[in-house]
Amino acid sequence: MSLTLGGVQLLDADGELQRGWISVEGDRIVGIGYDDSAPADIKLDGRTVLPGFVDMHCHGGGGASYTSADPEQIARAAQTHLAHGTTTTNASLVSATYDDLERQIRALIPFVDDGTLNGIHLEGPWISPNYCGAHDPATLRDPHPDEVARIMDIGEGRISMVTIAPELPGAVTSIERIVATGAIAALGHTGADADHARAAVDAGATVATHLFNAMPPLLHRAAGPVGVLLTDPRVTVELISDGHHLGPEVVSLTMTTARERSALITDAMAAAGAGDGTYVLGDLEVRVTDGVARLVSNGSLAGSTLFMDSALRRAVRIAGVPLADASAAASVVPARTLCLADRGELAVGQRADLVVLDDEWAVERVMRAGQWVSGSR
Numbered sequence: 001m002s003l004t005l006g007g008v009q010l011l012d013a014d015g016e017l018q019r020g021w022i023s024v025e026g027d028r029i030v031g032i033g034y035d036d037s038a039p040a041d042i043k044l045d046g047r048t049v050l051p052g053f054v055d056m057h058c059h060g061g062g063g064a065s066y067t068s069a070d071p072e073q074i075a076r077a078a079q080t081h082l083a084h085g086t087t088t089t090n091a092s093l094v095s096a097t098y099d100d101l102e103r104q105i106r107a108l109i110p111f112v113d114d115g116t117l118n119g120i121h122l123e124g125p126w127i128s129p130n131y132c133g134a135h136d137p138a139t140l141r142d143p144h145p146d147e148v149a150r151i152m153d154i155g156e157g158r159i160s161m162v163t164i165a166p167e168l169p170g171a172v173t174s175i176e177r178i179v180a181t182g183a184i185a186a187l188g189h190t191g192a193d194a195d196h197a198r199a200a201v202d203a204g205a206t207v208a209t210h211l212f213n214a215m216p217p218l219l220h221r222a223a224g225p226v227g228v229l230l231t232d233p234r235v236t237v238e239l240i241s242d243g244h245h246l247g248p249e250v251v252s253l254t255m256t257t258a259r260e261r262s263a264l265i266t267d268a269m270a271a272a273g274a275g276d277g278t279y280v281l282g283d284l285e286v287r288v289t290d291g292v293a294r295l296v297s298n299g300s301l302a303g304s305t306l307f308m309d310s311a312l313r314r315a316v317r318i319a320g321v322p323l324a325d326a327s328a329a330a331s332v333v334p335a336r337t338l339c340l341a342d343r344g345e346l347a348v349g350q351r352a353d354l355v356v357l358d359d360e361w362a363v364e365r366v367m368r369a370g371q372w373v374s375g376s377r
């Protein structure tokens with residue numbers, strides 16, 4: 001039995017919102033049109049329907065953290081973001097000792113297997129001590145290829161992405177090993193120059209972990225990693241559009257330059273949806289004030305309190321990015337980057353992952369694989 005949502009606003013092929021309808025049967029989209037011809041089972045006049053959001057980089061939410069290795073917390077973090085429209089998510093782990101990482105990876109595997117998570121993202125420990133942001137410097141390691149391969153083996157194919165600093169000894173071989181497992185190698189938390197960045201991309205790296213943050217800046221005679229990652233057509237660049245990690249002009253510049261290669265991420269930590277207060281990220285204490293998360297020790301930004309819908313609204317309303325580009329950056333670009341061909345677009349045959357936004361673009365309802373998500377209001 002199919003279900004048709006009528007009277008909704010949908011982005012058309014020209015990136016304009018048009019009144020139309022969308023039909024779902026089972027877990028798939030089975031029809032879509034830009035007219036009033038289909039009899040609607042549910043009238044959603046004035047609401048905008050976008051593809052479900054795909055978050056490649058997220059540490060937690062709802063007061064819960066993916067590093068906890070606690071099933072209740074893992075489920076709560078994913079559910080909190082799902083209620084805000086994230087129908088596909090990676091669970092990101094900050095740098096930790098190999099023993100802790102092993103425990104955390106094993107705790108996440110069942111949630112990848114049941115579809116709650118797309119995969120696991122290791123944001124460390126093979127990153128630069130000079131650009132470690134909110135990662136505990138005591139846990140950082142050089143990426144010895146055999147050690148990297150051993151950790152990848154623990155994931156048994158569920159590690160989706162690994163962030164690595166390409167200038168570290170062993171990094172290029174490790175990138176090749178990571179890519180050979182089917183995972184994505186991402187560059188980030190790095191002091192790389194342009195040559196290091198190019199070598200990493202040539203070795204198979206395809207993602208820039210939160211471009212601009214935790215790496216040297218773009219200078220007019222030294223483009224650095226940002227210049228390479230921003231211009232290389234093989235690379236998807238992650239952006240934290242929270243108003244604190246990046247200025248609005250930088251979001252606009254990047255999403256124009258790397259159009260169809262920019263992915264909005266949350267990089268959210270436990271405080272997303274849980275309010276100000278004191279939290280931990282890995283083993284480090286974080287204070288959240290007015291929604292901004294900073295390490296207690298040195299004031300470094302420590303992830304965000306974003307949801308994907310707020311990242312999208314900020315990109316459009318504050319950075320002036322066209323809605324169609326922001327929606328692509330929240331859905332189809334990360335989906336294709338993660339090699340997920342069955343989602344990211346509103347099109348016949350795609351998985352029925354839908355976000356219904358009210359006239360203020362707040363999330364009103366979420367559908368994941370054809371099922372309405374409880375807890376989405």
Ligand SMILES: [Zn+2]
Binds near residue numbers: 123267
């Ligand atoms: Zn992160």
